[in-house]
Amino acid sequence: MDYHEVAKKAIGDMPPATRFRAQDAKVIKAHAELILPLAGELITGFYDMLYAHEPTRAVFEEGERPKREKSLGEFLMRVVNGPHDDKFFAWLAFVGPVHVVRQVSNPMMLAMLDHLVLFIMRKFKGHENVHEVTEAFVRLTATLGAIISYGYEVAWQEALHNVVGMPPALVQRMVHEEARNMFPLRGREEDS
Ligand code: HEM
Secondary structure, eight states, rough: HHHHHHHHHHHHSOOOGSSOOHHHHHHHHHHHHHHGGGHHHHHHHHHHHHSSHHHTTTTTTTHHHHHHHHHHHHHHHHHOOOOSHHHHHHHHHHHHHHHHHHHOOOOHHHHHHHHHHHHHHHTTTTEEEEHHHHHHHHHHHHHHHHHHHHHHHHHHHHHHHHOOOHHHHHHHHHHHHHHHHHHHSSSSGGGO
């Protein structure tokens, strides 16, 4: 799997106004002194939530929490300090499949990305730049969600290729065809 390609394709599919951009990185970095001291509270709340819910708790192995907290802390440092270069986005494309291996579903991932934005929004409530900072995080998590969920899809296709020898392009064609059979009213109007 070419992680740079996965990130490029996912970002390319997003309308430009929805993508994480250099200005967002600047806004987040400019507020680093307020955001970084919140990391401990954010990380503890994040894993308390995952450990309190049976389907997400079931993902973790015995004694794994300190390692996971460390990864999330490193992730936040990179998000705040950058650099937000191609390497950063390619790394995110790798983070998607890492979760596939552990059977973390896209709904779990997307819900926790939203949780991250809500946390920031609540903490900046009343701050003069609350809108700017929240928007930067919304575009960040939208971009992460796009890359991670697309990385997830590609990992599935490649796994299918390795297991049953079906090339990804064929899988896509078959799934599309089957979806048209399953939902006959969608995408067929132009045919009738
Ligand atoms: C905001 C959403 C999330 C972010 C940004 C995130 C980020 C990360 C990062 C950066 C890593 C380390 C990847 C590496 O090895 O470089 C990781 C690993 C991991 N995450 Fe997440 N994660 C998220 C959500 C979740 C959720 C919802 C679960 C479980 C329900 C989860 C479970 C795990 C596990 C088990 C690993 C270890 C994978 C392995 O190496 O075996 N993560 N995550």
